[in-house]
Amino acid sequence: MIYILGSIGAGKTSLTKVLSEDMQAPAYYEDVEGNGMIANMLQKFYGAGVESRKRTGAMLQIAFLTFRYQQLKKAVTQENAIMDSSLESDFVMASQLHKHGEIDDVDFNVYVTLSQEMQSNVNGSPWNGFPDLAVYLKIDPDHEIDEIQSRGRDMEDIREKPELVDYYRRVNTAYRDWAKGYTRSSMITIDRDRYDFMHSAADRASVLDQIETKLVDLGKLSPQAFDALQAQHADGPISKFA
Numbered sequence: 001m002i003y004i005l006g007s008i009g010a011g012k013t014s015l016t017k018v019l020s021e022d023m024q025a026p027a028y029y030e031d032v033e034g035n036g037m038i039a040n041m042l043q044k045f046y047g048a049g050v051e052s053r054k055r056t057g058a059m060l061q062i063a064f065l066t067f068r069y070q071q072l073k074k075a076v077t078q079e080n081a082i083m084d085s086s087l088e089s090d091f092v093m094a095s096q097l098h099k100h101g102e103i104d105d106v107d108f109n110v111y112v113t114l115s116q117e118m119q120s121n122v123n124g125s126p127w128n129g130f131p132d133l134a135v136y137l138k139i140d141p142d143h144e145i146d147e148i149q150s151r152g153r154d155m156e157d158i159r160e161k162p163e164l165v166d167y168y169r170r171v172n173t174a175y176r177d178w179a180k181g182y183t184r185s186s187m188i189t190i191d192r193d194r195y196d197f198m199h200s201a202a203d204r205a206s207v208l209d210q211i212e213t214k215l216v217d218l219g220k221l222s223p224q225a226f227d228a229l230q231a232q233h234a235d236g237p238i239s240k241f242a
């Protein structure tokens with residue numbers, strides 16, 4: 001299993017798409033628009049800044065947890081399944097809400113217990129329930145805000161809600177801190193300020209090489225399969241994303 005992690009708008013969904021198409025591997029997405037339960041919760045969560053986060057933060061995390069668990073149960077049975085969000089990324093989000101007093105201690109305790117229970121239910125499955133590789137998309141906070149604005153979701157818009165800037169910066173910091181202490185699997189960091197894997201074919205090939213080289217090191221991709229992918233990058237089928 002491969003987890004893609006990074007702060008809001010870092011490009012997790014895009015990278016998941018690029019990598020899964022390149023490797024012909026199964027992909028699991030957040031699917032904000034397609035999942036009514038999550039979409040409705042997010043509208044409430046973003047609705048009125050700190051107040052709405054306090055009111056709905058804990059229940060939003062339970063909603064994400066439920067959805068993620070449904071995905072994880074399936075993903076653990078597949079080789080190199082790629083997840084653009086995970087129990088791991090949710091934990092980063094839930095922890096920063098707790099740290100800032102938007103989820104109280106009692107609710108956070110329920111959340112952590114439930115999350116651990118879900119994790120333990122998939123441990124022991126074919127690929128042990130934890131990822132083989134975490135890919136961290138590290139992005140500068142100002143660049144991140146540009147990306148969030150340019151995707152144009154009303155609920156995330158800082159022109160409507162300038163106070164969201166603080167929230168975005170806080171999440172960015174939470175991911176940086178998380179990356180410093182992460183030990184549950186191998187991890188590589190992709191510099192999102194340097195590589196634009198959506199618009200540059202050369203950057204895309206470079207990012208894919210970094211990830212796939214690591215998968216070879218981990219024994220999750222054979223050298224022969226890697227060679228074939230390298231040739232594929234040179235031929236350019238992945239340029240269709242440009």
Ligand SMILES: Nc1ncnc2c1ncn2[C@@H]1O[C@H](COP(=O)(O)OP(=O)(O)OP(=O)(O)O)[C@@H](O)[C@H]1O
Nearest residue numbers: 007008009010011012013014030032064090093094
């Ligand atoms: N556990 C969580 N707690 C709170 N908000 C979350 C959580 N997981 C996701 N979200 C929010 O849900 C929305 C998810 O949208 P989506 O996955 O399309 O984007 P993203 O997480 O910003 O990733 P990407 O890097 O692909 O842009 C974002 O606003 C994100 O902040």
